[in-house]
Structure formats: structure tokens, C-alpha cells
Amino acid sequence: MATQITNYQCPACTGPLHFSGESGMLECDYCMSRYTAEEIEKIYAEKNDTAAENFEASKPDSGNNQTEWDMSGLTSQWGEDGKKMRAYICPSCAAEIICDETTAATSCPYCNNPTVVPGQFGGDLKPDCIIPFRLSHEDAENALKNYYKGKKLLPDEFTANNKISEIKGVYVPFWLFDCVADADIVFDGVTAVTVRQGNYRVTTTSHYDIFRSGTVPFTNIPVDASEKMPDTHMDAIEPFDFSQLEPFSMSYLPGYFAERYGQKPEEIFRRAELRAENTTIDILRNDVMGFAGCTVKNKSINLVRGKAKYALLPVYMLTTRYNGQDYLFAMNGQSGKFIGNLPVSKKKFWSYFLGITAGITAVLGTILMVLM
Numbered sequence: 001m002a003t004q005i006t007n008y009q010c011p012a013c014t015g016p017l018h019f020s021g022e023s024g025m026l027e028c029d030y031c032m033s034r035y036t037a038e039e040i041e042k043i044y045a046e047k048n049d050t051a052a053e054n055f056e057a058s059k060p061d062s063g064n065n066q067t068e069w070d071m072s073g074l075t076s077q078w079g080e081d082g083k084k085m086r087a088y089i090c091p092s093c094a095a096e097i098i099c100d101e102t103t104a105a106t107s108c109p110y111c112n113n114p115t116v117v118p119g120q121f122g123g124d125l126k127p128d129c130i131i132p133f134r135l136s137h138e139d140a141e142n143a144l145k146n147y148y149k150g151k152k153l154l155p156d157e158f159t160a161n162n163k164i165s166e167i168k169g170v171y172v173p174f175w176l177f178d179c180v181a182d183a184d185i186v187f188d189g190v191t192a193v194t195v196r197q198g199n200y201r202v203t204t205t206s207h208y209d210i211f212r213s214g215t216v217p218f219t220n221i222p223v224d225a226s227e228k229m230p231d232t233h234m235d236a237i238e239p240f241d242f243s244q245l246e247p248f249s250m251s252y253l254p255g256y257f258a259e260r261y262g263q264k265p266e267e268i269f270r271r272a273e274l275r276a277e278n279t280t281i282d283i284l285r286n287d288v289m290g291f292a293g294c295t296v297k298n299k300s301i302n303l304v305r306g307k308a309k310y311a312l313l314p315v316y317m318l319t320t321r322y323n324g325q326d327y328l329f330a331m332n333g334q335s336g337k338f339i340g341n342l343p344v345s346k347k348k349f350w351s352y353f354l355g356i357t358a359g360i361t362a363v364l365g366t367i368l369m370v371l372m
Contacts, residue, residue, distance in 0.1 A: 009287075009289070010028035010033055010035075011033075011035070011040075011043055017035070017040070025037075026040055029290075068305065069177065069265055069266075069269060069305045069306070069308040070305070070307045070308065071265065071307075071308050073128055073307065073309065074126075074309075075125070075126050075128075076125050078126050081126075081250050085098050085099070085100060085101070086098065086099055086101050087260075090108035090111060090113050091113070092108060092111050092113035093111040093113065093228060095108055095110045095111070095228045095259065096262075097109065097170070097259050097260070098257070098259075098260055099256065099257045099258065100253040100254050107166060109166070109168035109170050109257055109317040110228045110229070110317065110328070111326070112166055112319045112321075112328075125261070125310055126310075127173075127248040127310050127311060127312050128247075128248060128309045128310050128311060129176075129246060129247055129248055129309060129310075129311045129312075130171065130245070130247075130248045130249070130252055130311060130312045130313075131240055131241075131242070131244050131246070131311070131312070131313050131334055132244075132246060132252045132314065133169055133252075133314040133333040133334070134244075134314070134333065134334045134335075135316070135331075135333055135334070137169070137316070139336060140167050140318055140333075141318075143336055144318055144329060144331075144338070144340075146338075147342075148342075166318065166319040167316060167318050167319075168257060168316070168317045169255065169257065169314065169315075169316055169317075169333060170256065170257045170258065170259060170314075170315050170316070170317050171252075171253070171257065171258035171259070171312035171313065171314060171315075172224055172226050172229055172259055172312070172313050172314075173226055173258070173260065173261035173310070173311075173312060174222045174224050174225060174310075174311045174312070175222075175223050175225050175261075175263075175268065175269070175272075175309070175310060175311070176220040176222055176223075176307075176308070176309040176310075177218075177220075177221045177223065177272040177273075177305075177307075177308050178219050178220065178221075178306035178307040178308075178309075179217075179221070179272070179273070179303050179305050179306050180215060180216070180217045180218070180304040180306065181217075181218065181276050181277065181279075181280040181301055181302070181303055181304075182215050182301070182302045182303075182304070183212075183213060183214055183280045183281075183284060183299065183300065183301045183302075184211070184212075184213045184299070184300045185211075185212050185213070185281060185284050185285075185296060185298070185300070185301075186209055186211055186296075186297045186299070187209075187210040187211075187212065187284075187285065187288055187294050187295065187296060187297060188207055188209070188210075188293075188295050188297040189207070189208040189209075189210045189291040189293070189294050190205060190206070190207055190208075190292050190293035190294070191205070191206045191208070191291055191292055192204070192205045192206075192292050193206075208291070209297065210288055210291075210294070212284040212285075212287055213284075214283065214284055214287075216276075216279070216280045218279070219242070220242040220245075220309075221275055221276060222238065222272075222311075222313070223268050223271045223272050225261035225263045225268065225310075226261070226262060227263060228259065229259070229315075229330070231271075233330045234315075234330075236330075236339040237330055237332040237335075237337045237338070237339050239335075240313055240332065240335070241334060241335070244334065245311065248312070256314075258312055261310065265308045269305075269308070273303055276303060277301050277303070281296060281299065281301075313333075313334075314332070315330055315331065315332065315333055316333050317330060318330075318331065318340070327340065327341060327342065328340065328341075
């Protein structure tokens with residue numbers, strides 16, 4: 001195992017530098033550049049100073065409080081808007097949805113239960129911002145039809161006779177988190193060199209400690225606050241273009257539903273922090289070049305929490321029915337990204353499986369005949 005060293009990158013090509021006792025300089029094996037120790041130390045000192053300046057400039061305006069999210073922008077004052085809202089509760093799945101007074105609720109957008117019970121709208125937190133729907137109901141219907149294409153195991157009767165029973169536009173509640181990640185990470189870099197020695201091939205594996213540090217600001221990390229919408233569905237239809245965020249206005253609601261948030265920021269913020277930490281690791285890992293493998297050996301990631309905002313993001317919910325079972329699909333109402341589960345034809349499945357098995361058996365039989 002090689003002696004562990006501090007890894008520097010070549011300023012010219014970002015390849016790893018090593019110290020040559022013969023020349024007394026740090027040399028790059030990729031572009032053959034050479035640097036004195038003083039030159040490299042000066043370059044890295046300037047990088048550290050720049051990173052420190054960027055870190056201070058990008059800190060959220062939260063008094064550098066690393067233990068609490070800044071929720072100073074949240075408001076529960078609906079005012080006259082609240083009088084124009086209606087609330088409905090599904091007795092089947094307990095989803096609580098709200099809409100403007102002109103939108104009629106005939107069924108639940110999550111479980112398709114045909115009965116929803118009118119309730120009293122309460123003065124819950126008012127959303128800070130909203131991304132309006134950019135795509136239409138017709139776009140959602142066409143997206144579902146395209147989603148069927150190429151699915152060889154779908155039952156024929158499902159695609160031939162399937163009817164969309166419901167298409168509902170729902171503003172799904174999200175919390176958007178801002179933070180800054182300040183990270184110091186030690187990676188285990190691996191190099192492998194294989195040489196032939198007589199009749200053998202000998203591989204020498206070397207391990208190096210690679211140090212990386214950096215500051216990464218994050219804005220609008222989305223975490224859905226819906227208790228009814230599966231997190232996997234919401235993750236699958238990302239990303240949303242947050243440059244199109246608008247201040248919340250009742251004018252975006254007519255014709256659509258909005259689910260009341262079911263999870264508070266303090267209940268789900270860890271999901272946002274994990275996304276920030278993993279992204280920071282990936283960014284710093286991508287800065288490591290010239291190694292066959294690179295894994296995290298040790299890490300220290302400090303998150304400075306910033307603003308937390310309450311947003312409504314557009315999602316189309318589509319329901320189809322087949323063999324007495326409802327199938328639910330979700331589509332990003334801004335980008336059109338689509339997700340959902342489909343039924344599988346057992347007849348087609350076994351037909352493909354047996355066909356593949358027969359093909360493998362025939363190939364193995366041919367090989368055995370040749371060998372015998």
C-alpha cells in the first residue's frame with residue numbers, strides 16, 4: 001500500500017501532482033507540467049482565500065444561525081382571500097384539499113373516491129410562492145397515451161379499451177429550503193497498474209488520501225409536504241424550473257385543487273439537508289481526476305440553514321381503471337415529466353420468459369454438441 005499523501009491538482013490539466021525527488025518539483029504525469037512547492041502553495045492559498053470570501057458572501061441572511069431555519073417570511077394572514085376558499089376532505093383516504101369557490105370538487109384526486117365532504121376552511125399558513133400550470137389537461141392525456149407506447153408487457157385490453165376516468169390539476173405543497181454547505185472531505189483515491197511478469201499478470205493497487213474542501217450554496221431545495229403523494233412520485237417528476245416561481249396569488253387557483261400541507265418544515269427538513277450533503281460530495285468528488293476509483297473516507301459538512309418557503313407546485317393526477325383496480329399517474333404540470341405504475345399481462349410475461357429460456361437452452365445445447 002502506498003504512503004498516504006496530500007493530493008494537489010495540476011493547475012493546467014487538474015491531474016494529480018506528485019513530488020519528484022530527482023527534480024525537487026511537483027510534476028504532473030498527464031501534461032508533464034512542473035511546479036515548485038512555493039508556486040503550488042501560493043495557488044492553493046489564493047483558492048482558499050477566494051473560497052472563504054465566496055462563503056461569507058453566499059451565507060443566507062439568517063444571522064448565521066445554524067440551528068434554526070429562517071421562516072420570517074411565512075404568514076397566516078389570508079385576509080379576504082380566505083373567504084373565497086373552499087375545503088374538502090376525502091372520507092376514504094383523508095386527503096384535505098382546498099380550492100377557490102368556483103371549482104367544484106366531485107372526487108378525490110388521490111384515491112378517486114367519488115365522495116368528498118365539504119369542510120370549513122381554516123386560516124392555515126398562506127403559501128409564499130407558486131409555479132403556475134404551464135401544460136393543459138389535453139397535454140396530460142396525450143402524455144399518458146405516449147407513456148403506454150413501447151410497454152410490451154401491457155395487457156392488450158388495457159391499451160385498447162382503457163379510459164381516463166379523471167384528470168385533475170393539483171397544486172402540491174412543498175417546502176423550499178435555502179442553505180450553504182461548507183465541506184472538508186477526504187477521499188480514498190485508487191490507482192491500479194497491471195504488468196506481465198512471465199506467465200502472470202500482476203496488478204499493483206495504490207491508495208491515496210485526497211483532500212478537497214469547498215463551499216456550495218443551495219437555493220430552493222424542494223421537499224414535498226404532502227402526506228398523500230408518494231415521495232418517490234414527487235422525486236421522479238422533478239426537476240421544477242424555479243426561475244418561474246411567482247408570488248402566491250388566488251388568480252392561479254380557478255379550475256385547480258391545492259392540497260393543504262401535511263408536514264411542517266421541522267418534520268422533513270432533514271431530507272433537504274441530505275440532498276445538500278450528497279450533492280456537495282458529488283461536486284467535490286467530480287473535482288478529483290486521474291484515479292480508477294474514488295470513495296469517501298472521511299467528511300465534515302457544516303450546513304448553514306437559511307430561508308424556508310412554502311410553495312405550491314403544479315402536478316396533474318390521472319386515474320385509469322382496469323379490472324376493478326385504479327391506476328394513478330402523476331405529471332409535472334410545468335415540464336410534462338411523467339410517472340406511474342402499469343399493469344402487467346401474465347400471459348405476455350410468461351410468453352417472453354419462456355421464449356428467452358428456450359433460446360438460452362438452444363444455445364447451451366449447441367455448445368454441448370460442439371464440445372462432445
